[in-house]
Amino acid sequence: MSGVTIHEVATRAGVSASTVSRAFTNPQLVRADTRDRVLQLARDLGYTPNRAARGLITGRTGNIGVVVPDLANPFFSAVLKGANARAREADQIVFLADTDEDPGVEEDLVRAMAKQVDGIVLCSSRMSGHQLHELMPSIPLVLLNRREDDRPAVLFDNVAGVRRLLAHLGALGHRRVAYLGGPRTSWSDRERRRGMRLAARREAVDLVELGPFEPTYEGGLRAADPAAATGATAVVAFNDLMALGVLNRLAARGVAVPGEVSVAGFDGIPTAGMGALPLTTVALPMVQAGRAAIDLLLERLADPDPDAGRLQRVLDVDLLVRSTTATPLAPPPTPPPNPPTADVQGGRP
Amino acid sequence: MSGVTIHEVATRAGVSASTVSRAFTNPQLVRADTRDRVLQLARDLGYTPNRAARGLITGRTGNIGVVVPDLANPFFSAVLKGANARAREADQIVFLADTDEDPGVEEDLVRAMAKQVDGIVLCSSRMSGHQLHELMPSIPLVLLNRREDDRPAVLFDNVAGVRRLLAHLGALGHRRVAYLGGPRTSWSDRERRRGMRLAARREAVDLVELGPFEPTYEGGLRAADPAAATGATAVVAFNDLMALGVLNRLAARGVAVPGEVSVAGFDGIPTAGMGALPLTTVALPMVQAGRAAIDLLLERLADPDPDAGRLQRVLDVDLLVRSTTATPLAPPPTPPPNPPTADVQGGRP
DNA sequence: GTGAAAGCGCTAACAG
DNA sequence: CTGTTAGCGCTTTCAC
Numbered sequence: 001m002s003g004v005t006i007h008e009v010a011t012r013a014g015v016s017a018s019t020v021s022r023a024f025t026n027p028q029l030v031r032a033d034t035r036d037r038v039l040q041l042a043r044d045l046g047y048t049p050n051r052a053a054r055g056l057i058t059g060r061t062g063n064i065g066v067v068v069p070d071l072a073n074p075f076f077s078a079v080l081k082g083a084n085a086r087a088r089e090a091d092q093i094v095f096l097a098d099t100d101e102d103p104g105v106e107e108d109l110v111r112a113m114a115k116q117v118d119g120i121v122l123c124s125s126r127m128s129g130h131q132l133h134e135l136m137p138s139i140p141l142v143l144l145n146r147r148e149d150d151r152p153a154v155l156f157d158n159v160a161g162v163r164r165l166l167a168h169l170g171a172l173g174h175r176r177v178a179y180l181g182g183p184r185t186s187w188s189d190r191e192r193r194r195g196m197r198l199a200a201r202r203e204a205v206d207l208v209e210l211g212p213f214e215p216t217y218e219g220g221l222r223a224a225d226p227a228a229a230t231g232a233t234a235v236v237a238f239n240d241l242m243a244l245g246v247l248n249r250l251a252a253r254g255v256a257v258p259g260e261v262s263v264a265g266f267d268g269i270p271t272a273g274m275g276a277l278p279l280t281t282v283a284l285p286m287v288q289a290g291r292a293a294i295d296l297l298l299e300r301l302a303d304p305d306p307d308a309g310r311l312q313r314v315l316d317v318d319l320l321v322r323s324t325t326a327t328p329l330a331p332p333p334t335p336p337p338n339p340p341t342a343d344v345q346g347g348r349p
Numbered sequence: 350m351s352g353v354t355i356h357e358v359a360t361r362a363g364v365s366a367s368t369v370s371r372a373f374t375n376p377q378l379v380r381a382d383t384r385d386r387v388l389q390l391a392r393d394l395g396y397t398p399n400r401a402a403r404g405l406i407t408g409r410t411g412n413i414g415v416v417v418p419d420l421a422n423p424f425f426s427a428v429l430k431g432a433n434a435r436a437r438e439a440d441q442i443v444f445l446a447d448t449d450e451d452p453g454v455e456e457d458l459v460r461a462m463a464k465q466v467d468g469i470v471l472c473s474s475r476m477s478g479h480q481l482h483e484l485m486p487s488i489p490l491v492l493l494n495r496r497e498d499d500r501p502a503v504l505f506d507n508v509a510g511v512r513r514l515l516a517h518l519g520a521l522g523h524r525r526v527a528y529l530g531g532p533r534t535s536w537s538d539r540e541r542r543r544g545m546r547l548a549a550r551r552e553a554v555d556l557v558e559l560g561p562f563e564p565t566y567e568g569g570l571r572a573a574d575p576a577a578a579t580g581a582t583a584v585v586a587f588n589d590l591m592a593l594g595v596l597n598r599l600a601a602r603g604v605a606v607p608g609e610v611s612v613a614g615f616d617g618i619p620t621a622g623m624g625a626l627p628l629t630t631v632a633l634p635m636v637q638a639g640r641a642a643i644d645l646l647l648e649r650l651a652d653p654d655p656d657a658g659r660l661q662r663v664l665d666v667d668l669l670v671r672s673t674t675a676t677p678l679a680p681p682p683t684p685p686p687n688p689p690t691a692d693v694q695g696g697r698p
Numbered sequence: 699g700t701g702a703a704a705g706c707g708c709t710a711a712c713a714g
Numbered sequence: 715c716t717g718t719t720a721g722c723g724c725t726t727t728c729a730c
Contacts, residue, residue: 003487007724016702017723017725018700018702021726022699029699031699048461048463052404052410052464052465053405053722053723053725054723055706055724056402056405056706056707056723056724057724058724058725071420072426072427074423078421080420080447081420081421081447084420084446084447093446095444096447097443098433105437111395112400112411115397115401116399116400116412134395135395137395138395248625354706354708355709364717365716366709367709367710367718368715368716368717370709370710380715383715398707398708399707399708401708402722403707403708405706405707405721405722406708406710407722
């Protein structure tokens with residue numbers, strides 16, 4: 001908090017505070033030698049302008065806030081990598097906060113941050129549409145991985161992702177695919193379900209929807225048995241963490257993966273050792289998404305009233321076949337023993 | 350940045366700004382009904398005090414900075430979880446920054462943050478002692494996982510950790526153990542090497558030190574072959590990420606783990622699926638360390654000139670036997686074919 | 699090209 | 715109990 005003030009620099013340099021200020025913010029307004037002397041002295045003294053005080057008057061702090069539900073989720077670390085890098089290029093610094101998946105905490109944090117940053121990137125916000133709208137007026141907000149009307153947002157093309165995934169599975173001969181859903185409140189989950197239905201129809205595969213499950217490794221462990229019981233030869237999980245759980249549980253049951261069953265996930269999380277797993281996944285460009293979110297925020301700050309909709313970016317996703325997703329070993333077993341409780345869709349149009 | 354100001358609240362409530370201010374910071378100084386009216390109105394308007402402006406006068410912002418080299422490292426996400434939780438209890442908010450392992454960036458970030466936070470927790474700082482000392486006067490600093498003279502710090506008891514680990518391995522009959530070292534500049538690595546030497550002597554096992562290696566999954570892949578060539582029946586890696594790489598490479602070579610070789614790591618990173626791996630590890634209490642760092646910082650802020658040394662905490666570490674670390678299959682092969690290039694230590698005193 | 703003065707949003711005396 | 719005054723560190727008119 002404490003530190004060297006502009007006044008000390010000014011006094012020692014034998015100039016006024018205004019001149020020191022100008023040397024930093026408008027160098028061309030200061031005579032070269034004065035400027036150099038001031039800047040050199042500032043460096044020696046370890047002076048850095050107080051961004052908070054500056055913000056008080058300019059309305060710009062040079063800080064950008066990023067809020068995530070859970071820092072331990074590799075998805076968000078990847079997003080943050082991108083956001084950080086882009087922010088640094090723009091000479092902004094990123095302040096990060098973790099809401100612990102709590103919408104109440106999320107709101108408090110945004111409020112507390114609001115005055116200290118120029119704008120906030122909300123990643124996979126858990127807040128209600130109502131809360132979001134209440135917050136909007138107090139601070140420029142960019143959503144990541146969530147759409148809310150036509151607010152600025154960075155989104156992934158989930159529908160295209162599952163289409164590619166199902167095309168891949170279909171080409172290999174899979175005719176019955178289970179989808180293990182994530183949280184009902186998740187925008188991504190809704191999009192992926194929608195995409196799965198479209199793609200299943202198109203590929204003429206039976207789709208079995210299960211869930212919701214917790215979007216975690218444990219959730220995957222729990223989802224594996226119901227998934228196997230559907231008689232599906234391929235399982236698509238809501239995210240990589242769940243897919244990992246499924247793989248593990250199936251392995252424990254002695255099910256051959258890939259072989260009897262193929263498992264696919266979502267995210268493409270960069271975890272050590274993932275490369276060795278028989279896991280095909282829809283890879284989301286998380287780092288790029290982080291960059292894009294900062295881009296959007298900077299644009300919005302430059303032009304506070306842009307055309308609505310101009311500030312939404314939908315990012316392309318890739319299919320990452322980490323190991324051969326196998327052709328089903330045998331024709332899928334005829335009608336599964338325990339018909340799933342979830343609804344069944346698909347079949348030729 | 351923008352938002353409702355204290356003045357608007359004051360005007361609408363028919364009181365002065367001071368009263369509003371007091372309602373927030375010293376409620377007992379305001380008559381109950383006035384206070385309630387003001388607070389209610391503030392809530393309705395969505396007013397939150399501007400911490401930056403407040404900090405300008407009080408010298409306290411209510412923000413705490415945490416700086417890490419790499420957010421993608423699960424070690425730091427875990428630390429951050431703890432720090433966040435503790436900070437929230439103290440009604441502080443954590444601003445986080447990622448230095449991308451660059452000491453220059455680290456210094457810049459600390460400087461930029463300094464004026465906007467009350468203190469900073471530097472995790473595994475990559476800065477030189479010189480840089481660190483230059484920064485000290487400008488802002489209260491707490492180090493985590495690094496010792497620098499008697500500056501406030503949270504440290505792990507690495508020496509005790511390796512002692513426990515070697516005792517475990519020794520009891521199982523391992524008589525030759527390889528240590529795969531991390532970065533030379535790492536304080537942890539130096540401590541672990543020191544501890545390994547002490548413990549090896551005490552347990553009467555041969556210690557083979559290798560490295561330095563990159564403290565990553567890839568580093569582990571590269572370290573595996575040299576480690577196997579030493580004829581050691583147990584391998585201790587600098588961290589879990591490396592251990593994972595070793596496991597993978599050994600599996601690819603068809604080496605039985607545990608069996609021919611046992612692998613141990615450091616950290617106890619909470620990655621999905623880790624529990625299923627045959628990996629014994631020294632588990633560092635990372636969440637607790639995050640909490641402790643905030644504690645230290647709060648203490649230091651309350652008492653700016655504490656007894657030197659009172660503000661260092663050394664945290665106990667646990668041995669986490671994730672799966673049975675096996676007894677060596679056979680008496681270790683007599684003199685290894687390729688004597689290691691690194692120095693060999695150990696043997697009975 | 700540079701300084702003096704005013705004010706950003708807030709809190710801390712000091713009066714009343 | 716509450717309002718008035720001053721000023722935190724900085725930038726920005728407006729003079730010179």
